[in-house]
Amino acid sequence: MSAPFDIPAPCGRVRATVDGTVVRARGIRYARAERFAHPVDEPAVDVIDATRPGPASPQHRVDPNADISFDQIGGLSTSEDCLRLSVTMPIDTPLTGDGPRLPVLVWIHGGAYVTGAGDAEIYDPHTLVDEQHIIVVSVTYRLGVLGYLGQGRPEHSNLGLLDQISALRWVQRNIAAFGGDPDNVTLAGQSAGADACAHLMIAEATDGLFSRVIMASAPLGLSGGTDSMNWAMAKVAARIPDGATVSEILAAQDEVHKAALVGGLHAGMCFGVHYGDCPLPSRSEAAAAWAREAPKYDVLMTRTEREIAFFAGFVPAFHRLHDRRLTSPMLESLISGITSAVYTRAAKEFYDRHRMAGGQGARLLIVSRGDGSFFDAAHSGDLPLLFPGPVWDSSFLNYGVAAEVAGPELRRIWGRFATSGSLPRIAVPGLIDILG
Numbered sequence: 001m002s003a004p005f006d007i008p009a010p011c012g013r014v015r016a017t018v019d020g021t022v023v024r025a026r027g028i029r030y031a032r033a034e035r036f037a038h039p040v041d042e043p044a045v046d047v048i049d050a051t052r053p054g055p056a057s058p059q060h061r062v063d064p065n066a067d068i069s070f071d072q073i074g075g076l077s078t079s080e081d082c083l084r085l086s087v088t089m090p091i092d093t094p095l096t097g098d099g100p101r102l103p104v105l106v107w108i109h110g111g112a113y114v115t116g117a118g119d120a121e122i123y124d125p126h127t128l129v130d131e132q133h134i135i136v137v138s139v140t141y142r143l144g145v146l147g148y149l150g151q152g153r154p155e156h157s158n159l160g161l162l163d164q165i166s167a168l169r170w171v172q173r174n175i176a177a178f179g180g181d182p183d184n185v186t187l188a189g190q191s192a193g194a195d196a197c198a199h200l201m202i203a204e205a206t207d208g209l210f211s212r213v214i215m216a217s218a219p220l221g222l223s224g225g226t227d228s229m230n231w232a233m234a235k236v237a238a239r240i241p242d243g244a245t246v247s248e249i250l251a252a253q254d255e256v257h258k259a260a261l262v263g264g265l266h267a268g269m270c271f272g273v274h275y276g277d278c279p280l281p282s283r284s285e286a287a288a289a290w291a292r293e294a295p296k297y298d299v300l301m302t303r304t305e306r307e308i309a310f311f312a313g314f315v316p317a318f319h320r321l322h323d324r325r326l327t328s329p330m331l332e333s334l335i336s337g338i339t340s341a342v343y344t345r346a347a348k349e350f351y352d353r354h355r356m357a358g359g360q361g362a363r364l365l366i367v368s369r370g371d372g373s374f375f376d377a378a379h380s381g382d383l384p385l386l387f388p389g390p391v392w393d394s395s396f397l398n399y400g401v402a403a404e405v406a407g408p409e410l411r412r413i414w415g416r417f418a419t420s421g422s423l424p425r426i427a428v429p430g431l432i433d434i435l436g
Contacts, residue, residue: 004051007095009177011170012045018091021130025178026086026119027054030170031163033142036150038159039083039166054084056117057143058246072116074391080246082140085167086118088125089135093179101181103419106137106171106210108164110191110217110380113271114144114253121391122383131408132415135180139167145237145253148271152234157277161203164196165279168209186212186418190383192269194218198350201297202289204279212298212421214414217307217379220346222269229263229270265342268311287353294359298421300413301351302364302382307339310379310397348435362423363435364413369402385410406431 002018007025016025028050031039055077093102109116109123116123118138125136141147141163150156172182187210189197194215200206201213236259240252253271260270275283312331351363368377375381375396384392384399385407392398399406409428416422427434 006047007177009174010044011042011174012048014048014050014177016087017051019126021091022126023089023091023093024086025050027052027084028086028170029054029083030085030139031083031166032081033083033159033163035080035146036153036156036159039163041166041169042083050086053119054086054117054140055079055082056120056140057082057146058250059111059115059143060250072111072122073120074122076117076119078246080142080146082117082142083163083166084118084140085170086138087135087175087178087180088129088138089178089180090129090133093135095177095179101176101184102179103134104137104171104175104180104182104185105134105214105414105418106139106168106185106187108139108141108187108189108193108196110189110193111143112269113148113160113192116143116193121389123387124389124391125387127388127407128386128411128414131411132418134415134418135175135178137167137171137175139164141167144271145240145249145256148273149233149237149256151240152237154274154277157274158280161196161199161273162279164200165203165206165209168200168206172209183211184419185210186214188214188216188414188418189218190216191219191379192272195220195223195269195272198223198290199273199280201293202281202286206279207296211296212300212417214300214302214417215347216302216382217304217343218301218347218350219269219342220350221342221344222266223272223346226263226266229260229266230274232259232262233270235259265338268342290350291353291357294354294357297354297359298417298423299351299354299359299361300364300417300423301347301361302366303343303347304366304379304381305368305377306335307343307379308335309375309377310381312374360421360423362425364424365433365435366410366431367433369399369430371402382410386414402430
């Protein structure tokens with residue numbers, strides 16, 4: 001990277017760096033929050049050192065229940081003081097003058113609301129920014145007990161969602177200084193990040209913060225969990241002492257997750273949003289709220305053909321079936337059925353309601369390559385295409401040479417949608433089907 005230089009912005013003079021064909025301003029604080037408290041937007045300061053990535057929310061680096069290693073944050077540090085965002089923009093972005101400003105894509109990372117970070121290497125937007133000539137803002141927010149449950153009290157719910165709203169406000173106040181258009185903001189997320197995007201559409205105080213939404217592999221079939229699961233989780237969380245250390249918080253989070261198993265499939269994303277607690281409407285009011293908001297937003301929804309195959313390494317029963325080749329038809333049937341329950345049916349219901357209520361949208365299916373890989377078209381299989389880099393070389397999600405064709409096509413679809421709201425109407429052979 002080159003020597004730092006300053007970008008004057010309402011938040012302060014932001015010290016950024018050039019990295020090849022992009023400019024990065026990383027680890028910018030957008031808010032502060034006490035433990036289990038609502039975020040408070042960060043006031044302007046004199047100088048912001050944005051030359052290093054921000055920390056991730058405290059988390060287990062590798063799922064303790066997983067049979068495969070999938071570290072979502074790499075070498076990032078972790079801290080409760082994690083409300084940071086990073087801006088990546090093309091190197092030739094005009095920062096002054098009255099010329100046209102670039103489209104902005106705000107990225108909400110996934111990870112079942114318990115893992116991940118905006119600055120994780122697996123979400124490096126360098127190629128997406130360079131090719132599509134857009135600005136990407138990557139957001140880090142509170143996770144797990146710290147972000148979505150606390151000690152089980154209603155006022156401790158949805159803190160991560162409130163963090164994301166605070167980050168969107170920062171974008172509105174500051175992105176013009178980075179050459180971005182605050183009136184052309186697309187909210188995008190994958191997995192739990194896509195679930196967050198859907199709920200930000202109906203959250204309080206989000207009007208005017210974004211106008212387009214990309215939801216990749218939104219597990220809407222798990223959204224909100226069940227009353228019995230939430231009660232069981234809150235009962236365990238209530239035992240967390242006020243002065244608990246971060247290690248004690250993560251240990252308590254494991255116990256909360258065990259209690260959540262009463263929720264069945266919902267336990268797969270038990271640290272999710274809570275309806276009826278700030279800033280969300282009640283569960284009974286949510287569908288009407290989405291219908292009411294639909295005309296305000298263009299929506300692009302994508303999913304992969306074999307979503308649940310990703311979790312075969314995490315669920316011992318799946319892994320045993322995969323190891324016994326005679327049972328592979330049984331495994332594929334299981335993958336298809338659970339994919340439908342978690343990703344397909346609820347997403348189609350969401351999409352149909354959105355269109356019937358006057359919203360524009362499209363649904364895409366990322367199809368199997370048919371190359372025999374067990375993780376072909378699995379959950380997260382689109383991430384190496386959207387955010388390519390050496391971090392994927394040894395990953396079980398590596399697309400190999402197929403990424404050289406599939407990646408640019410998928411990034412082009414995202415770039416066009418973020419730029420103009422253009423929705424894909426033509427399938428990409430061997431990569432994408434258009435769904436009705």
